[in-house]
Amino acid sequence: MPDPQRSNRLAGETSPYLLQHAHNPVDWYPWGPEALEEARRSDRPILLSIGYSACHWCHVMAHESFEDEATAEVMNRLFVNIKVDREERPDLDRIYQTVHQLLSRRGGGWPLTVCLNPHDLVPFFTGTYFPKEPRYGMPAFVSVLHHLAAFYAEHRGDLARNGQVLREALEAMGREGDGALMPDAGLLARATQALRTSFDASHGGFGGAPKFPRTADLELLLRSDGEGVEMLRTTLDGMARGGIYDHLGGGFARYSVDERWEIPHFEKMLYDNGPLLELYARMAAQTGDPAYAVVATGTAEWVIREMQSPEGGYYAALDADSEGGEGRFYLWDRQEVQGLLSADEYLVFSLRYGLDGPPNFEGHWHLRVARSLEAVAAATGKGGDEVTRLLESARTRLRRAREQRVRPGRDDKVIAAWNGLMVRGMTVAGRLLGRADFMESADRALGFVRRTMDAGGRLMSVYRDGRARFDAYLDDHAFLLDAALEILQTRWSTDDLEWAVSLADRLLERFEDAEHGGFFFTAADHETLIQRPKPWMDESMPSGNGVAIRALIRLAGLTGESRYADAAERGLRAAHGAMARYPHAHCALMNAVREWLTPPPLVILRGGREALKQWCAKAREAAPEALVYAIPSDAVGLPSALAARMPGPGGPVAYVCRGRVCAAPTDSLGTLNEILSAC
Incomplete structure (x- = not known):
């Protein structure tokens, strides 16, 4: 057991995961200059361990090895040991998971165990969980440690050569041709067909066990043909019946260990539940089936009850374990x-x-x-x-x-990107289900992020215990921009629009690959690492590039600023090669392609606040997929394209566009209905 009287360098951190290891006998460092300089000075390899607080096998390895005095003695003598919370440093996790896939030719996971050359931070070994004693066909952790230390001491030349090859491989990733081709409807069809090929018609979802929700894939199906929607229904029905959904408390676990959705890995992550909340709410509105509304309502109420801080932000996760046992x-x-x-x-x-x-x-x-x-x-x-x-x-x-x-333990840090996903989900559910408390919850969360995590025009990624830390990543900016545009459809705020524009401008200034298109995961002035990823593919969350590009398309339509549309087009062209090779692995980008090719109707309503409520309802009834912004007559400080859309002298006026084609303004509800019915 950890000795509470003894602490290591993690004791000064805010991450619940790092604090779980603050009393280990291992001389842990957080990632930073002190650890890296000590490794170079002492010429010891770095043992990098990456995990997160809700991870079951992270807890197992901690109990077996990191709390063990004999194992800690070997680690402290042979290595400089660095512990990283992958939710605080998704940049490090993304890079070293990629390296693990390159070296091992199989997927990674957590805990991730990586051994780095201290002089260039390039790995020469990667693995995941290792047991204390040999079992599961794996060697004992201490045996691995001794072999790694000996290899580092005896193969310096090999390390340098292999490290250079690995660096070149990482630099080559993300180079996707000259950007001359634009994704088309054929690519969308290929993605949907690939999803059909792996679809489980009996239980829903894709592939066999373990089975994940894959929310970006499900969103693509929501907006596809009849067969695609049936695939979505089968999946949502299967998840709602299965044990991946908490039938007493609401909310979804991370994934199912079986193909039937029956037994979950019991951790609950905010980033799954935001998109799933939206999907169930949209299916409730689209089909009229109250069973979807029950699941959406249960999920939202769980979030408000257990995952929203008194200050407004949404917490990150609930642990899989309690009382020392999973589930x-x-x-x-x-x-x-x-x-x-x-x-x-x-x-x-x-x-x-x-x-x-x-x-x-x-x-x-x-x-x-x-x-x-x-x-x-x-x-x-x-x-x-x-x-x-x-x-x-x-x-x-x-x-x-x-x-x-x-x-179960709760990871009570607030992550900007994950809050963006939940703000969007809660906003959509509140609007479609008529729940003002859901929309108020989303408002509070967005206000918290703006107030505490975006001071001085520089967004921070993580907040806990009164401290906002770590420069924000692509996902933080993209998901919050997407959420802000969604919440503007629920209630207008020029101030929130200005903030959304600020996020978009920062995306273009600090994250865009101006030469080739698309967005890097880290900002231009971020800490220099062995790779600057430009992620196209969906992982446990939708691709930040996909969400950013779709949000920029929508912002361009709303504000009339062509530079946002231009950046979106550059990104889609840059992603074409990756999307063409693996269409079904890039569904967030496919959703952006659909937005580009067949944009939903954009409805700007100007008029008195009370009258706008009726017009909003009628517009959404006529075109459920329309983007509807109700801007009161007294709104000030609007961008010129919006300011030019004036209210009428006798009541509201509707301005309807689809892509680059706009209908004549109308002050008649009947005419508005006709316009939208024809879209």
Whole structure:
């Protein structure tokens, strides 16, 4: 166990993950000049360990090795040891995960274990979890350490040569031709077809176990043809029935370890739940099926209840573990449930959620929908309304009982990019489901980020304990820009528009590859590392390039500033090569391509505040995909393109454009409906 009386250099950090290791016997450093200089001075290789607070196998390796005195002695004697929170330093994680894939020819993960040459920071070994003793077909961690130290001492020439080759490979990545070609509708069709090929028609999702939500892929399906929407429905239905969704508390876990969505890896990440919230809310509005609204509402209420700080920002994650075991907070024994519920409640609950069958997780039950409501009603002889009432009562009782358990750890740092994803999701859900509290939650979160993380015109990536730290990355700027444009559709604020324009300007000034197009992950004045990535592909989150390009297209339409559209076009041309090779791996960029090729109607409404509410509702009813901005008559400080769209003397006026084609302004709701119906 960690000795609370002893601390290492991580004790001064704010990251919950780093603080978990602050009392290890390992002489950990945070990444920074002190560690790098010590490694060069002592000529010891760097052992870099990257993880995050909600990571189950990070906890296992910490308990087995980093809390062990004998292992720590070897680490401290042979290496300079650096611990990194991948959520604070996604730049380092992105680079060294890429190196791991190049060296091992397989995917990475966490914990990521990397051994670096201290003189150039180029890795000569990468791995993930290593056990304390040999098992799982892997060597003991201490054995690995001894071999690495010996290799460093005995192969200096090889290190230099191999390091140069690796650097050249990293520099070559992201070079995607001359940017002469523009993605077209054929590329979109290829992406959708590739998703069809890997689609699991039985359970939804793509591929087999483990199965991830892949929200950028699902968003592409939302806006595709009928078959694509059916693929989306099958996936959302499967996830809503499965144990990846928390049927008592709301919200989704990171992924399912099986292909049926039944047993999750129990951590809950903010960045999954924001896009999933939006998808379920949009499907509820598009189909009228109340089951989607139930899931969206449960997810949003969980976020507000458990993941929003008193100051407004959204927290990052809930741990997979509690009381030393994975998922323990979420598991049930049959006798415990029987003791908490009435006989009628237990009867319908056990049938609905599978407690009448065998346990499905290490001798316990993890809840998932085992029978439809209709099947439960038929099996019990009860009416549908009574079944629904009994299930709601049972869930309430069990949720209250669960609240008395030891809760999973919460990573309470606020990450700008992840807040952008949740602000967007909460805003869309609030607008489509008629929930003012969801929209107010999004407002508070955006206000928090602006107030505490963007002082002096330089956005910071992470906030905790009163400190905003780390220069923001591409994703922070892109996701917040996207969220700000979405929230402007819910309530107009010229000040928020000006902030969105500021974010876009900073994207162009500090992140754009002005020569080749597209956006680097780090700013031009960022710390020099062994690579400056330009990420096209979707990973656990949508591609920052894809989100940035789509947001710039929308901002250009709203403000009339062609330089945003020009930057978007340069980015799409630069990404063409990567998209053509692996269309289905670039769905966020594909969503931007669709926006470029078939832009949704843009509706600018000018008039009195009360009258605009009716016009907004009518415009969205006529064209659900339209971008609708209701700008009050008394708004000041508007960009010239918006200021020129004046309100009428007798009431609201609507200005409708689609791409570069605009209809004549109208002060008639009937004419507005006709225009939008024809779009």
